Amino acid sequence: MTERVFALVDCNSFYASCERVFRPDLQRTPIVVLSNNDGCIIARSADAKPFVKMGEPYHLVEDFLREKGVLAFSSNYALYGDMSQRVMTVIEGLVPALEVYSIDEAFAELTGIPPGQLEALGRTLRAQVLKLTGIPTGVGIAGTKTLAKLANHAAKRWQRQTGGVVDILDPERRDKLLRAVEVSEVWGIGRRMTEHLHAMKIKTAWDLAQADAWTLRSKFSVVVEKTARELRGTSCLELEDAAPPKQEICCSRMFGIRLKELAPIREAVATYAARACEKLRAQGSTCKRVRVSIRTGMFNPKEPKFARGQVMELPYPTDDTRIITKAAVDGLEALYQHGFAFSKAEILLLDLRQRGEYTDDLFAPVQPAATQKVMGVLDSINARWGRGTLRPGCVPASPVWAMKQEMLSQSYTTRLDQLMRVQS
Structure with a gap:
């Protein structure tokens, strides 16, 4: 039976990267992106992370960030959504099957591709997405979706050493990574679950992989059991070709x-x-x-x-x-x-x-x-x-109550009146 192979392609600091695509002058400038009404920090470029925590109210750190040269942007969801679609289109053209997991990450099915070509394919994915969209990515390759997520985490954490691509199909490399990663970094293990696992002396991803699956199922849930099995290399989660319709x-x-x-x-x-x-x-x-x-x-x-x-x-x-x-x-x-x-x-x-x-x-x-x-x-x-061209009469075009977006960038890809202009 052919061994299953998955890849997770994840955009680096996606919202901040989208802001940089059309502003080359910001390549070396730390960037944060704010929530609705310019409330809290919801995204940070890598070079902004030392200065501010995720979720920090912007009004409390505004002067400090300005002093440190950190530039803030209001959320531009039209831009981010369109750039996400472009990224996924590029990836889809290079892999056999794709599951778009969120706005900035996707799982790819790579089963059947010779093992010696997988890392090269990962580097091709990164290069093509960067060339055609300007968005940097990380690629994790493994035998299960949970391990691919973990490999992607390693690709981002040790980007200089890995070049942004980590393949842990080899059992020795997989086990080495499992021992090095805290259990809190495992996909689906939240803060409260981490506390429960620590009480059971499960501190690393390796500890979770070695734990008895039936005990985890009876004490927590089938989801935690599947996570442990996936960390061992047993694929329990399939690729979803299309997201099911929302129930609400x-x-x-x-x-x-x-x-x-x-x-x-x-x-x-x-x-x-x-x-x-x-x-x-x-x-x-x-x-x-x-x-x-x-x-x-x-x-x-x-x-x-x-x-x-x-x-x-x-x-x-x-x-x-x-x-x-x-x-x-x-x-x-x-x-x-x-x-x-x-x-x-x-x-x-x-x-x-x-x-x-x-x-x-x-x-x-x-x-x-x-x-x-x-x-x-x-x-x-x-x-x-464009949205709002035709709308109910009770919906105003420019309401006074609209969200505060004082630092909103242009919708470079979705509005004709905000296209970039090149001056000779």
């Missing part, structure tokens, strides 16, 4: 300013509902219930607190932006109370169903056939001319 879809944002009146909150809820519906149609689902919630800031002891949600039943499973938006706004009006300064709204689509995978009630109303055509036209226009 959420769109949630902090407001750029505190909102006290109903009208701007209504605009925000309508905007978030329209975005959630785009995601709903993109995966071919319909929705039967929608939950809307609003809340105030929760950390200022001087402000009165309010946090509440309302679930609204829809007349039939639908992906119609108009119906879902109306239900969300009706729910908001039932929730809203005067006298509070609201900071956030959330739309959650529930009871999702794939078209054709449920039986209609013979006497219940159903979504008209024309609705699917109307929503298809809406999505095609926005896909061609």
Whole structure:
């Protein structure tokens, strides 16, 4: 039987790397990327890591970072999403099969490729992605997905020694790495699980690999058992060709300013509902219930607190932006109370169903056939001319409550009016 081989290709400091692609002058400048409303540090270039911790509130370290020459950027999700798609397209053209695991990493199936060619393929992947997208990557190669994740960790941690590619198919190299890596670095082992494992004297990835699998299953879960088996070299996790449809879809944002009146909150809820519906149609689902919630800031002891949600039943499973938006706004009006300064709204689509995978009630109303055509036209226009080109009338083009993004870079790849200009 042919031995399974997986590779994990992971982008280095992805958000920061995206900012550098179109700004060559920043190649030697430390970079951090901020969360919504320029709140906390959510990404750091390698040279920025000594100066700031992940999750640090930006307002607390702003002056210090400026003093150290660290440049901050607001989150530019349009740019990051488009660059991710470009990276995955390049990788997909070089490997037999691909599973996009997250915005900046993907598992590749390399089974059947001669062992002597695997490291060379890893270096080709890195070189092609860097050449065609400008994004640096690390590649880990192993006999299981968990080991490939660990090999990728080593490729990034010891990049100078490894050149960004680590192959641990050889049992001796695999065991050497397992002994050198803390158990907390193993894929799927979080902080609390690490504490439990330390109590059992399991300190390294090697210790976890040698632990009795059935004991781990009975004491923790089948997931931990599979992790231990994968560390030993037994493949338990298959490559997923396509991600399954989401069972819930959420769109949630902090407001750029505190909102006290109903009208701007209504605009925000309508905007978030329209975005959630785009995601709903993109995966071919319909929705039967929608939950809307609003809340105030929760950390200022001087402000009165309010946090509440309302679930609204829809007349039939639908992906119609108009119906879902109306239900969300009706729910908001039932929730809203005067006298509070609201900071956030959330739309959650529930009871999702794939078209054709449920039986209609013979006497219940159903979504008209024309609705699917109307929503298809809406999505095609926005896909061609940019999100928001065609939108419900209650969704403003430039809302006053929009997220604070004072350090936002250009959308170099997704907006015609923000393309780079080359001057002769």
